[in-house]
Amino acid sequence: MIRGDIKALAAYHVPDSSGMIKLDAMENPFSMPDGLREKWLKELAKVDINRYPDADMFELRKKIAKHEGVEPQQVLLGNGSDEIIQMILIATVPGTCVIPGPTFVMYNLVSQWLKRPVATVPLAEDFTMKEEHFLQVCAREKAEVAFLACPNNPTGNLWKQDRVEKIARGISGFLVIDEAYGPFSERTHNYLISPNVMVLKTFSKVGWAGLRMGYVLGDAEVIAQLNKVRMPYNINALTQASAAFLLDHFDIFEAQAAEIRDERERMASALAEIDGIQVFPSQANFLLVRVADANAVFESLKQAGILIKNMHGSDRLLGQCLRITIGSKDENSALLAALREILT
Numbered sequence: 112m113i114r115g116d117i118k119a120l121a122a123y124h125v126p127d128s129s130g131m132i133k134l135d136a137m138e139n140p141f142s143m144p145d146g147l148r149e150k151w152l153k154e155l156a157k158v159d160i161n162r163y164p165d166a167d168m169f170e171l172r173k174k175i176a177k178h179e180g181v182e183p184q185q186v187l188l189g190n191g192s193d194e195i196i197q198m199i200l201i202a203t204v205p206g207t208c209v210i211p212g213p214t215f216v217m218y219n220l221v222s223q224w225l226k227r228p229v230a231t232v233p234l235a236e237d238f239t240m241k242e243e244h245f246l247q248v249c250a251r252e253k254a255e256v257a258f259l260a261c262p263n264n265p266t267g268n269l270w271k272q273d274r275v276e277k278i279a280r281g282i283s284g285f286l287v288i289d290e291a292y293g294p295f296s297e298r299t300h301n302y303l304i305s306p307n308v309m310v311l312k313t314f315s316k317v318g319w320a321g322l323r324m325g326y327v328l329g330d331a332e333v334i335a336q337l338n339k340v341r342m343p344y345n346i347n348a349l350t351q352a353s354a355a356f357l358l359d360h361f362d363i364f365e366a367q368a369a370e371i372r373d374e375r376e377r378m379a380s381a382l383a384e385i386d387g388i389q390v391f392p393s394q395a396n397f398l399l400v401r402v403a404d405a406n407a408v409f410e411s412l413k414q415a416g417i418l419i420k421n422m423h424g425s426d427r428l429l430g431q432c433l434r435i436t437i438g439s440k441d442e443n444s445a446l447l448a449a450l451r452e453i454l455t
């Protein structure tokens with residue numbers, strides 16, 4: 112009945128955050144401006160939910176294609192980029208999936224669900240990775256697919272551009288460059304798209320986490336093949352209408368991302384000044400820090416009403432590490448005040 116390896120897995124755990132300052136899941140802290148919210152609700156009121164949603168979503172894909180500078184045939188939409196990771200792992204030949212370690216957990220988790228072998232390329236202590244090393248593992252394992260989060264989660268660093276380029280050109284299986292945190296970093300990799308290189312994106316981190324919408328950009332023929340394992344009507348009608356509307360106002364979300372980038376720099380400097388905190392460089396909307404006792408700091412922050420992510424114990428390289436999402440100015444200041452109190 113239920114597979115033994117599924118029984119052995121733990122379900123994806125989302126902690127209760129009610130009433131807390133929520134800095135654990137890389138969400139955008141800003142709610143929608145009032146004027147925009149009203150216009151958006153008018154758009155939603157037009158949706159006929161007695162009908163199935165638009166199955167092909169050509170107009171929406173056209174809009175996203177324009178936004179990204181590609182053709183609509185190069186765009187595939189998913190119920191969050193998580194769903195696209197699943198589609199890629201379903202559709203590709205079930206050989207080894209290569210990932211850096213540590214990285215985003217879903218690459219490994221979905222591979223396990225699908226009984227796909229995973230090879231992890233451990234990062235250096237400073238979370239860098241040599242492209243030769245990654246390519247060697249891909250060649251040795253005859254990798255069918257590899258994922259490279261740029262910037263990486265949970266470390267926050269962005270691999271050097273020439274290294275990503277060398278991996279993109281040197282790999283013989285598929286390379287998925289995951290730009291979930293691209294809006295907070297200095298570059299995009301759309302220019303590397305080829306018959307075996309795809310770029311994965313999401314609207315979750317720029318302010319629409321509740322909508323669940325991600326997309327992958329790739330070679331049109333590859334996208335057509337991946338589309339065959341997409342669940343019919345995977346993007347619900349309200350999300351489609353919301354995305355079509357919000358894309359016309361994307362400048363608002365870009366301005367918010369810029370504010371988050373500024374706050375990240377303020378937080379990185381302020382945290383580095385607190386005795387007992389080591390801050391790692393980040394190009395994402397979160398900071399990874401190391402303290403003397405991550406469990407104790409995590410619990411004390413929780414007592415103070417602030418939820419962050421405790422990474423201690425999740426990977427050899429993440430000992431005593433905490434991941435802090437960049438929130439609003441007030442939320443960040445509250446976190447700084449609490450940390451100063453806890454650590455001094």
Ligand SMILES: Cc1ncc(COP(=O)(O)O)c(C=O)c1O
Binds near residue numbers: 215
């Ligand atoms: C690197 C990376 N990729 C993809 C995702 C999934 O994003 P979503 O499914 O919300 O689009 C996340 C979420 O944390 C992530 O960190």
